[in-house]
Amino acid sequence: MNTKLKIALSLAFTAVAFSASAQKTYTEGVVTISMDMMGQSIEAKNYFSTDSTAIVFAAGPANIKVLTNNKGTYMAYLVDVPVASIKKAAIATPAEVEEELGKLPALTFVKTTETKIINGFNCKKVTVTDTKTNKTYDFWVTNDVSLPSTPMSKVYEKAGGVPIQYYSFRDGQSSQVTVKSIVAEKAPAGTFAVPSNYDRITMDELNAMRGGK
Numbered sequence: 001m002n003t004k005l006k007i008a009l010s011l012a013f014t015a016v017a018f019s020a021s022a023q024k025t026y027t028e029g030v031v032t033i034s035m036d037m038m039g040q041s042i043e044a045k046n047y048f049s050t051d052s053t054a055i056v057f058a059a060g061p062a063n064i065k066v067l068t069n070n071k072g073t074y075m076a077y078l079v080d081v082p083v084a085s086i087k088k089a090a091i092a093t094p095a096e097v098e099e100e101l102g103k104l105p106a107l108t109f110v111k112t113t114e115t116k117i118i119n120g121f122n123c124k125k126v127t128v129t130d131t132k133t134n135k136t137y138d139f140w141v142t143n144d145v146s147l148p149s150t151p152m153s154k155v156y157e158k159a160g161g162v163p164i165q166y167y168s169f170r171d172g173q174s175s176q177v178t179v180k181s182i183v184a185e186k187a188p189a190g191t192f193a194v195p196s197n198y199d200r201i202t203m204d205e206l207n208a209m210r211g212g213k
Contacts, residue, residue: 029184052192089198090206140165
């Protein structure tokens with residue numbers, strides 16, 4: 001559970017939505033991403049609209065969903081383990097949401113002239129420095145598309161485009177993320193809501209389930 005929740009939290013802060021000069025603008029749809037974290041390869045679906053996002057993925061026997069709103073005032077972590085008949089929804093308090101947003105890194109960006117195509121997106125390379133650790137990373141961003149802005153994506157807003165191959169940061173660790181596709185698609189009914197058959201718990205109770213923070 002500890003690893004699953006770390007993956008969930010990291011995926012929650014992957015930046016796949018912010019404004020950029022673009023050829024195609026999406027207001028709702030789904031972004032399919034792959035992520036390498038803690039030795040695991042994870043594929044996730046990020047459903048988005050102009051006011052909400054829902055990241056959905058499987059980790060072992062667990063199905064995990066992370067819900068946020070684009071105002072940065074709401075977060076919920078849903079854990080469904082069918083084999084154990086577990087359905088839990090941890091709803092973050094406003095203070096906990098603010099705490100999570102405060103953990104985002106401070107990044108600087110230097111544009112380069114290097115370009116390449118990644119999964120059909122025309123990308124340009126940006127050298128990124130985490131000012132807290134002084135580590136540098138290569139990001140690849142595109143101006144082919146524009147997506148709705150979210151508070152979590154603001155850490156990348158000066159990158160000069162939508163990140164297609166980049167890094168997500170959580171608890172001092174970095175994980176490479178690659179956008180595989182973006183399609184205009186209406187999210188299934190109930191995607192951005194907590195189902196009524198989930199037990200509501202606090203973030204502290206969720207942390208206790210995974211053995212502490």
